[in-house]
Amino acid sequence: MPTPASNVHWLPAAAEPTPLLELVAVDKSYGAQQVIDGLSLRLLPGECLGLIGPNGAGKTTTIQLCLGLAQPDAGSIRLMGLAVPPMARQARQRVGVVTQFDSLDPDFTVEENLLVFGRYFGLRDAELRQRLPRLLEFAALQAKAKARISELSGGMRRRLSLARAMVNDPALIFLDEPTTGLDPQARHLIWERLKLLTAQGKSLLLTTHFMDEAERLCDRILVLDHGRRIAEDTPRALIAAQVEAEVIEIDGDGLDAAEALLRPLVSRLERSGDGLFAYSDHAAEALRVLEALPGLRVIHRRANLEDVFLKLTGRQLRD
Amino acid sequence: MPPTDSVERRRLRFVAIWQRNFLVWKKLAVPSLMGNIAEPLITLVAFGFGVGSLIGQVHGVPYIEFLASGAICMSVMMAASFEALYSAFSRMHVQKTWDAIRVTPTSLDDIVLGELTWAASKALLSGVAILAVIVALGISREWTLLLALPLLLLTGLVFSAIGLIVNAKAKGYDFFTYYFTLVLTPMTFLSGVYFPLSALPLPLQWLAQALPLHAAVELVRPLFFGQIDRNALLHLAVLVADLLLAWWLARGLTRQRFRA
Secondary structure (H helix, E strand, C coil): CCCCCCCCCCCCCCCCCCCCEEEEEEEEEECCEEEEEEEEEEECCCCEEEEECCCCCCHHHHHHHHHCCCCCCEEEEEECCEEECCCHHHHHHHEEEECCCCCCCCCCEHHHHHHHHHHCCCCCHHHHHHHHHHHHHHCCCHHHCCCEHHHCCHHHHHHHHHHHHCCCCCCEEEEECCCCCCCHHHHHHHHHHHHHHHHCCCEEEEEECCHHHHHHHCCEEEEEECCEEEEEECHHHHHHHHCCCEEEEEEECCHHHHHHHHCCCCCEEEEECCEEEEEECCCHHHHHHHCCCCCEEEEEEECCHHHHHHHHHCCCCCC | CCHHHHCCCCCCCHHHHHHHHHHHHHHCHHHHHHHHHHHHHHHHHHHHHHHHHHHCEECCEEHHHHHHHHHHHHHHHHHHHHHHHHHHHHHHHHCCHHHHHHCCCCCHHHHHHHHHHHHHHHHHHHHHHHHHHHHHHCCCCCCCHHHHHHHHHHHHHHHHHHHHHHHHHCCCCHHHHHHHHHHHHHHHHHCCCCCCHHHCCHHHHHHHCCCHHHHHHHHHHHHHHCCCCCCHHHHHHHHHHHHHHHHHHHHHHHHHHHCC
């Protein structure tokens, strides 16, 4: 940041850029169930914000609210500087959306899907035809331009969904679980494309429950549970602040003995089904003790975002 | 982020929806047009000439002309209803095409208006196909038939709008069977398509005055004989009022369906 001359006092402080998205104290209930509870968040230009949380935490509802497709009960939402829901339609002009389930048009080919979708933004056909080659390249679907949607694999459909969300050259793209249901190869290709977008200065709001995905892509992560923000920071800072540095995963025969031995040596122990998780900032002593118990399978690793997630939202199933 | 980025080109947003449906239709245009022509051709030949030869004249006109002028309105009604029910429901509920569009600057109201104009266009096309058959068979070749075109479009709009009301409340395709058998079929019999209204009891004749299909038939039938209906303005008013009311309901109920 440039340092302003010290005697110039009347200049406004170096203004923070206008957020592309800003939620302030938003509430949303469906019937008696409160789905979003006092949620505030902001997304600055060029940022990738990850929204993580268990099933039913309110991730998809948050996106619906941001787009003006759901009405908030309280609070304020601004998208691209415009008030939502009243100006949502105008705000969506520079927004791209990749929904959780592919909503490609089955009546059309790959190319037609892009063309027809562009018209919904008021783009002219000539302009769209110019953009098509780049979009197809982005989706790595040049060879499939004339293929019908039913001929595409899951990974290809996802890539087309992503390319379709780019048709209006959006400044901000919402991605609702963009890699759910994809194989590792397809997932890596999507990640690569998303990194390309952030490198181009696009802003992303990403929901996921793959912690490696969030850790890899997001500048900032907001942990959502029961519609509330329970933590928000960079992935590294979240790990540093929320969990111990090292994790020992133990399973096999003799878990009770291991638990008794480890209790005084580690800062936190968790028993989950037939596994034991030990968290510590200095695991060396604990690992030495475990060598005395040969029936166990021991994995020693660094703590990651998944540990943060499980600590914050618990291990019980959410359905 | 400059607000100018959000400024849209001025346009009629519903047109993109119409174009989408047209592009799908174009892929199947030939079989679709064949159906549009074959169906009325068969009906007119079988009923018009067949039944007509038994009946001879109805109210002083040949039965084939009486039937053709009613059948064209009925076909427009059916074409509009099929499109606004089965096809629109597929796009709305089954294929989730509407959900994909709703994240763009094209809003739900635009989608419903696009579906309305599309269903009416398809209905008009079906009317034009029948008109071509009528002229080709020489059933009528009056110049006043040209006036039928805007009337058929209006009729198509009315039944598309009513269809979209049913669509907005539909839980599944089964729901539409009730609409066809309990609403449209009786309306056909009450609107003087196959036989004159005077064959019906008086209370039913009064009821018929409020039906859009009856208004359409009353308007279109005289055009087959080079005449214009004496009560044309009244019937037009019924159709326009039905259209406005049905559109208002269809839009409101669709908004309600998608309210979240």
